[in-house]
Amino acid sequence: MNGVLNWITANQQMIYIVILMIFVGIEVIGRVPSVLHTPLMSGANAIHGVVIIGAIIVMGKAESDNYVALALGFLAVIVGTLNVVGGFVVTDRMLEMFKKKKGPK
């Protein structure tokens, strides 16, 4: 119990950031029209590709004789990049179709 409390105090700023971020995440997309659901999902998908940063760090810290770490890290970087690049490109393609709409607008 006390441990938890100490942890909370120690990480209170982190906790604030998390809570506020949750509010932002919810509020920010509150008004999305349903035709945008799929592109929005796809865009969000690309954003969590930020996990790649973790992969890069892992990779960069791996001792050059620790082949397991190197291999896994390498794999992680690849899939992470897939998530980022693929995600943003697919989203952009989906959104092309809204281009025309803007014209008349």
Next chain:
Amino acid sequence: MNGVLNWITANQQMIYIVILMIFVGIEVIGRVPSVLHTPLMSGANAIHGVVIIGAIIVMGKAESDNYVALALGFLAVIVGTLNVVGGFVVTDRMLEMFKKKKGPK
């Protein structure tokens, strides 16, 4: 320049909290109907009464022979409380008129 950078890194979590809070503040009231403008203003007014906490701390830390500090602190506590109590009570009174509306709803 460098000083600023160091300051940013040292307080990065604070900065995150401030930035996120700004987003939250803006998003959260984005859809308010104009008839609620005044009560909302009044409610927000009550909330910044949180400054009273600062007043309490000042008051509580004042050496008991430092009469200036005591007097000013005492004054601060009073006006702070005015802001908080008055603010919430007025807002509540303003909002009474929406009570009836809920009935038919």
Next chain:
Amino acid sequence: MQLNILTICYLIGSVTFILGLKMLSNPATARKGNLIAAAGMIIAIAGTIFLYEEGGQKLGNYGWIFGGITVGTIIGFLAAKKIKMTAMPEMVSMFNGMGGACAALISIVEFNHLIHAYPSSDLPVATILIILLGLIIGSVSFAGSMIAWGKLNGKVKDFSFKGQHIFNIALLLVIVGLAAYLIGWTPVNANIIFYAIFVLSLLYGVFFVFPIGGADMPVVISLLNSFTGVAAACGGFLYDNKVMLTGGILVGAAGTLLTILMCKAMNRSLANVLIGSFGGGAKAGPADAKDQGHYKEISLSDSAVVMSYANRVYIVPGYGLAVAQAQHACHELEKLLESKGVEVKYAIHPVAGRMPGHMNVLLAEADVPYDKLLEMEQANDEFPTTDVVLILGANDVVNPAAKSDPASPIYGMPILDVELAKNVIVNKRSMKPGYAGIENELFFQPKTSMLFGDAKKVLQDLVAEIKNL
């Protein structure tokens, strides 16, 4: 241990503030939201009093603290309860000023601590900076709110002199300059400079609000409100206190947006409000009143007849009704007509009066049932089937120029389309323009007839007339 619990109290406080504000922006939940925020506030305050420590050192002077809180609570509670509903914006302004004062006082005390703790040659820069911010913003917000308060209850008259804006900017520059000097050069006489800044900030607050038209006070108050929020946030930095920081920033951000939304509702820009160019317009308005053709008047007795034999009468209340304090007389008339089988409703324009919701508050005070108040869209749908529209001291909100004349300052503002009704009776004291200071061609339309006089008096006479029919 206790500090941990305090952290959680503050966490709860911050979250309730956000939720409260969110709920406050929706009619169905608004009241609950206010209470939730209040609850969070109590938790945060109680936590501070009993759990706060600095260097293992608890707070002292409990007597003073509780004394101050008690005094503040009693005064605040009574003031808020006693005040007339229509005078509430004044109250808000007053309380906002108190918040600003509180922030300023904190800065003063902390500054005194500082200059006793350190030789004024090496004061901690960051701390001084925050203290100064709190002082300046707090003082401006305090002084400004007091002027706004005075204007709303008529104690202070609008007043501006040539080059006022230049003067204000100059004043602001001096303040900033002194602050920079105090921080950068940390002079020996830091003390004097500090208090100079304090006084100048108060002065700036006064001159900032002075030139702005009394009608725009709601907007100004909302702006000062967000100032106070920022001042509170400074306190949050000073004590590394999360709930002050988040609460302050939250109000700062939301308040700024709200200010902008308020201006939008009257479709004006914030700059336009602050520089108050409407004042100029007001003078220009009546000038070209002549070339508007003729208007016809209607006698009390005729109006009495028209209304009591109508099926549906809609009342459009405006600022004039508030000025004349005629809400009760108006309710009288409504009840009387209803008793004669006439359907009476009120068409409420979102920015009728001088604050958002002004008419709702006004009529609520006279116990007009809420479901008799129609919002603008709804009313506009029903005007075509309405026999008589009675306009009581409203002007801009029924001005067709908002639709027809792109040159008009109110062009683009949605209005109540009273022309759709069969007859329009307008009560005001003269042909003078309203807030926006512009002519209203509605008054010159064949459908329209004018019923001059003070709203209260006219309504009372109308009631008498109808009784004697």
Next chain:
Amino acid sequence: MQLNILTICYLIGSVTFILGLKMLSNPATARKGNLIAAAGMIIAIAGTIFLYEEGGQKLGNYGWIFGGITVGTIIGFLAAKKIKMTAMPEMVSMFNGMGGACAALISIVEFNHLIHAYPSSDLPVATILIILLGLIIGSVSFAGSMIAWGKLNGKVKDFSFKGQHIFNIALLLVIVGLAAYLIGWTPVNANIIFYAIFVLSLLYGVFFVFPIGGADMPVVISLLNSFTGVAAACGGFLYDNKVMLTGGILVGAAGTLLTILMCKAMNRSLANVLIGSFGGGAKAGPADAKDQGHYKEISLSDSAVVMSYANRVYIVPGYGLAVAQAQHACHELEKLLESKGVEVKYAIHPVAGRMPGHMNVLLAEADVPYDKLLEMEQANDEFPTTDVVLILGANDVVNPAAKSDPASPIYGMPILDVELAKNVIVNKRSMKPGYAGIENELFFQPKTSMLFGDAKKVLQDLVAEIKNL
């Protein structure tokens, strides 16, 4: 110094993510939003590669890093470019899975570091906890996304066994139990347990998605999407890395809300989707098909005539059009009719097809000009003046039960009121129900005539017929 710049890169990243997501939720700004977020991502990644240090120690293995990034970029770019528009949800699911895998891999490597650094008796609890969270959520999201991907491109069939849900819950409990054991008791064989958790998590992901109907995959993908977000946030905790933390949480929160919004649009509850009770409905549906009275059929040639002599023909595309890949044939018909002076438009229901915007994507692929697509409200206004409505493989979205029958699972969902038009021609292969698995009385109305057959084939024949008129 460099670390300071890195902090700022991360700050920029976080803000662009928020702005990007905000802009993505508005048609006018969506595309720009996506690019902004992408830009922020690049800044954050580049910053990490060149500026990140740990204990004054820069990152190494640049060769591997750039190699991996290059490979990933090429594959990802090509895959995203080559894929057919209609197959995009699959792609999203695939990429989402990759993100999950990445999170899981990170956890594995970090865990290995840990057990070499510490005797497994005193592993740092908090770190382990976060590592495990990343592992579990990442793996579930990876495995689940792969199954969803398989279902969408038909490689994996729906499959469920009795007590599936119990089994899943049990599985989950085991995982949690093992994790708790690993953290609480830090046993010597931590290694084995860790990998057991890994495997079981993958398994859970598979069984979590298996029983859910293929049609609900968009919802599931959105849910897994938010899972991956949380997994990424774990990484953020692990490295005390703000951009990972904020980005992850942002997606976690927004994704969860989006999932719920998607369900609302089809008006179902999330629980209902996950437990997949619609499947049951599907069986129940056709049973009571008999007592629906009679429907009339129409011949190809007749339909050809009716349409080519109409003034206004509206096409209602549905899931069937996508199944038949008939979008090009459909565009053919449209152009042909237009050349005959018939006004042809498409009435798009927000949840027609199997993903939001499915029809827009489908028709966009056949280069149907965007301004030919009407949104539901608009279309419903114009149906009364429409001669022929041609329904191509749509069913639920034109089912009057949504308005008339409170018992219906789709009751309350807004629909296209095709009954308002003069004639309705329905093309589908049989009388079978659609996604919701319920009868559609529209087919039995006098106004309606059925034109059976695969959409693509029928459309091609129609074109031929009309040409020979």
